[in-house]
Structure formats: structure tokens, C-alpha cells
Amino acid sequence: MHLPRPRGPISAALGTALRGSPHALPSSVLDHAQRPGGFALSDEDLQVSLWICYELSYRGFSDVDEDWETEPSLLAVRAALEKRMLASLRDLTSPPPRATNAPAALKAMIDADDGPGLALYLQRHATAGQFAEFVAHRSIYHLKEADPHSWAIPRISGRAKAALVEIQSDEYGAGRLERMHSELFRAMMRDLGLDDTYGAYLDQVPAVTLAVSNTMSLFGLHRAWTPALLGHLAVFEMTSSLPNRRYGNGLRRLGHGTGTTRFYDEHVEADAVHEQIAMHDLCGGYLEDHPEDTGKLLFGAACALAADNAMAEFLLQRWESGRSALHGVLETDVA
Ligand SMILES: [Fe+2]
Known part of the structure; x- marks a missing residue:
């Protein structure tokens, strides 16, 4: 690159x-x-x-x-x-509540967030071109999927570490290249006629899409922000199943088969399990040993929601006004 x-x-x-x-x-x-x-x-x-x-x-x-x-x-x-x-x-983001029960606080934060409805739009209304744009946006993160959260592995211990490694192992395909989530995403990109090269759409995505990745990297590259990184991952896992089901349904509506929807289908199942591990074992386990980090962990969780919502709002606003959500024209090698 x-x-x-x-x-x-x-x-x-x-x-x-x-x-x-x-x-x-x-x-x-x-x-x-x-x-x-x-x-x-x-x-x-x-x-x-x-x-x-x-x-x-x-x-x-x-x-x-x-x-x-x-x-x-x-x-x-x-x-x-x-x-x-x-x-x-x-x-x-709002200042995190003074919570003593992290899993309950995370759940309440997510329940209170109604988001801009991007997944529903992609399921029901997006054109093939808009879906391809969405995938190009997401490629900035998904082509290095899981890497930012892996920075936390050497920084934590005990129950939380075991939970994190379990989640990350699935993200990396449990050692099988073709099952790595970043590879599943690349396969989907190729099916949609997109360039699956790492960073191929870097010049075309707007600031707000880069901000989604930068938020994770900021938390990942500073040990002081490790609790925020864990909260961020927990929100990712806890808010993944339903949107991924909708993304897959959107592709099916546009005529794609299971080969193309595999990335999303995989996340519907995997993240239903990861949600519980992230909420109880990762965040709950970490805060049992570090209760003083509750505020930071919930801040990271709130940032995950806020950054994702900002990107979703941008895409929807662009599409609703009949414009592209990318800089320049998205070239695909299928009609
Ligand atoms: Fe994944």
C-alpha cells in the first residue's frame, strides 16, 4: 500500500x-x-x-x-x-454512568441507542451500487478485522484474557486462512466486483469512515486506553448479530447467494456467542479485577456506538440526497 x-x-x-x-x-x-x-x-x-x-x-x-x-x-x-x-x-458521548454492574450497563447503553437505521436501509432499499459503496467503506476496517483489538491481549490477564483470545481466535478463523473474517470479507468484495487489496478504497472514503478505524487504533495503541478498547470490542460483538442478518438479507434481495453472504451469515452465529463472552467474561472479568476502570471501559463502548452512528448517518444522508457516499466514482468489474 x-x-x-x-x-x-x-x-x-x-x-x-x-x-x-x-x-x-x-x-x-x-x-x-x-x-x-x-x-x-x-x-x-x-x-x-x-x-x-x-x-x-x-x-x-x-x-x-x-x-x-x-x-x-x-x-x-x-x-x-x-x-x-x-x-x-x-x-x-454522554459521561458514562457510575455503574457497578458492567454487563448491565453495556446492555442498557446499547438498548438506549436507536441508531440511524443503516442496516434496515441496506436490507430493504439499497441499490447494488449503494451496497458496494457500503462494503468499500467497511473494507477500511474489515481488511484488518480484529487487529486493533488484538493489541489488548498482552495487556490483560486471567478470565478477561481467556475471553478475548477466544473471541479473537474465531475472528482469525481458528487458524484456518479461508475462515479468517478478513478473508471472508475479501471473498465478498471480489463477488461484488470490488478490489480486495488492503487499503484500495482509502482515498475514496470520507473522514468519518477513517474515524471508525482510528477510534479503535487510538484505544489499541495506548495501554492506558485498554479498558476502552475492551468496551469498544464488547459493543462491536453485542450489536453485530441483527445488523449482519440484515446485511445478508440485503444481499439476498439483490440476488446474491450463500457464497457472497457468508461473511455476514458467519457473524450472525458467531457474534451471538461472542456477545455473551464479551459482556460477561471479557468486560465483567476485567472489571472484577479493575473496578476503577469502569468509566474508561464504558467510554470506549459509547465511542464505538457514536463513531459507527456518525458513519451510518453520513451514508444515509448522501444516499437520501441522491449522491454517492464516496469521493469519486466507485469502479466495479461487474455491471
Ligand atoms: Fe468478525
């Missing part, structure tokens, strides 16, 4: 600098990153810059020296962007 196209002064400066050997970034880049802006989740320059910084800790870019990952001036820029991102996430 190559560096994405710049979307403003910060990503432009990163793009220029990162193509060279690691060196101190000009102080103007940090100045830009520290400048207070509007709502961070829809800030194109902020989100693509943060995505670039984070990707250095995942698979990196073919045109970037891997030693950039720990360049202090780049980490300072990343920290400034994260500060703005966290401020917007706090604005977007």
Missing part, C-alpha cells in the same frame, strides 16, 4: 516527509496539528493524517521507511491529533 492522497496541510506535510528517511518534521506540522478545529470525526485532514500515523504500527506503506513509526516528532503530531479526536469523542 502506498501513502494516501493528502487532504490538507498536515497530511500533505506528512506525505512529503514520509517519502524520505526518518527525520524531525518541521515544527509547522505540529503547529497545524495543535490548532483547534471543528468536529474531529469529519475533519478530512485530521483523520487521514491520524490513519497514516497509525498504519505505521500495522502494515505500513511500501513507500515509507518503517523507522518512521517511532520518530519523536511524528509521535508528537499524532498525540496532538489524538487530543482533538478524544475531545470530539467526549462531546459526542
Whole structure:
């Protein structure tokens, strides 16, 4: 994967600098990153810059020296962007309740969230082109599905660790390549005529879609945010079964068979089990040992809902006004 196209002064400066050997970034880049802006989740320059910084800790870019990952001036820029991102996430979420029973608090939070109804739209109304756009958006996360939450594995212990490994093992196909969820997603992309290359749609997705992934990476790459990462994963698992059933139904309505819907069908079953493990063993187990982290864990859960809802709202608004939800035209190799 190559560096994405710049979307403003910060990503432009990163793009220029990162193509060279690691060196101190000009102080103007940090100045830009520290400048207070509007709502961070829809800030194109902020989100693509943060995505670039984070990707250095995942698979990196073919045109970037891997030693950039720990360049202090780049980490300072990343920290400034994260500060703005966290401020917007706090604005977007209510302060977590003072809960003593984490599973009940998670359940109540999810029950109170009615979401913008993207899954229902995809089930009943989306055109083939809109469905393909949705999959292109989701590919930013699903092509590295489970990776952000795996950062928590070495940081926790006991019952919570066993629960997390059980969930992640399923995500990675229990050691079988063809069952890895990211591979199931790639197979679906190919069936829909989409490019299944990692990062293929990076330049086409808006800030809010990058923000969904960046939220996970922010929690994953800081040990201090581990409880938030666990809460985030719990919401993912607890809100997955019904929407995935609807996505699969949407594809079936559009004429696709079980080969194409397998990614979604797999999640209907797997996540019904994962929901219980995540709620009781992962979050409940973790907070038994770390009750002081309840607020952080519930904040991560609230952020998962908020970021996903922001992306869903964006897609629905675009489609309802007859526009594409991507930058540029989505090219597919099927009609
Ligand atoms: Fe999955």
C-alpha cells in the first residue's frame, strides 16, 4: 500500500516527509496539528493524517521507511491529533454512568441507542451500487478485522484474557486462512466486483469512515486506553448479530447467494456467542479485577456506538440526497 492522497496541510506535510528517511518534521506540522478545529470525526485532514500515523504500527506503506513509526516528532503530531479526536469523542458521548454492574450497563447503553437505521436501509432499499459503496467503506476496517483489538491481549490477564483470545481466535478463523473474517470479507468484495487489496478504497472514503478505524487504533495503541478498547470490542460483538442478518438479507434481495453472504451469515452465529463472552467474561472479568476502570471501559463502548452512528448517518444522508457516499466514482468489474 502506498501513502494516501493528502487532504490538507498536515497530511500533505506528512506525505512529503514520509517519502524520505526518518527525520524531525518541521515544527509547522505540529503547529497545524495543535490548532483547534471543528468536529474531529469529519475533519478530512485530521483523520487521514491520524490513519497514516497509525498504519505505521500495522502494515505500513511500501513507500515509507518503517523507522518512521517511532520518530519523536511524528509521535508528537499524532498525540496532538489524538487530543482533538478524544475531545470530539467526549462531546459526542454522554459521561458514562457510575455503574457497578458492567454487563448491565453495556446492555442498557446499547438498548438506549436507536441508531440511524443503516442496516434496515441496506436490507430493504439499497441499490447494488449503494451496497458496494457500503462494503468499500467497511473494507477500511474489515481488511484488518480484529487487529486493533488484538493489541489488548498482552495487556490483560486471567478470565478477561481467556475471553478475548477466544473471541479473537474465531475472528482469525481458528487458524484456518479461508475462515479468517478478513478473508471472508475479501471473498465478498471480489463477488461484488470490488478490489480486495488492503487499503484500495482509502482515498475514496470520507473522514468519518477513517474515524471508525482510528477510534479503535487510538484505544489499541495506548495501554492506558485498554479498558476502552475492551468496551469498544464488547459493543462491536453485542450489536453485530441483527445488523449482519440484515446485511445478508440485503444481499439476498439483490440476488446474491450463500457464497457472497457468508461473511455476514458467519457473524450472525458467531457474534451471538461472542456477545455473551464479551459482556460477561471479557468486560465483567476485567472489571472484577479493575473496578476503577469502569468509566474508561464504558467510554470506549459509547465511542464505538457514536463513531459507527456518525458513519451510518453520513451514508444515509448522501444516499437520501441522491449522491454517492464516496469521493469519486466507485469502479466495479461487474455491471
Ligand atoms: Fe468478525
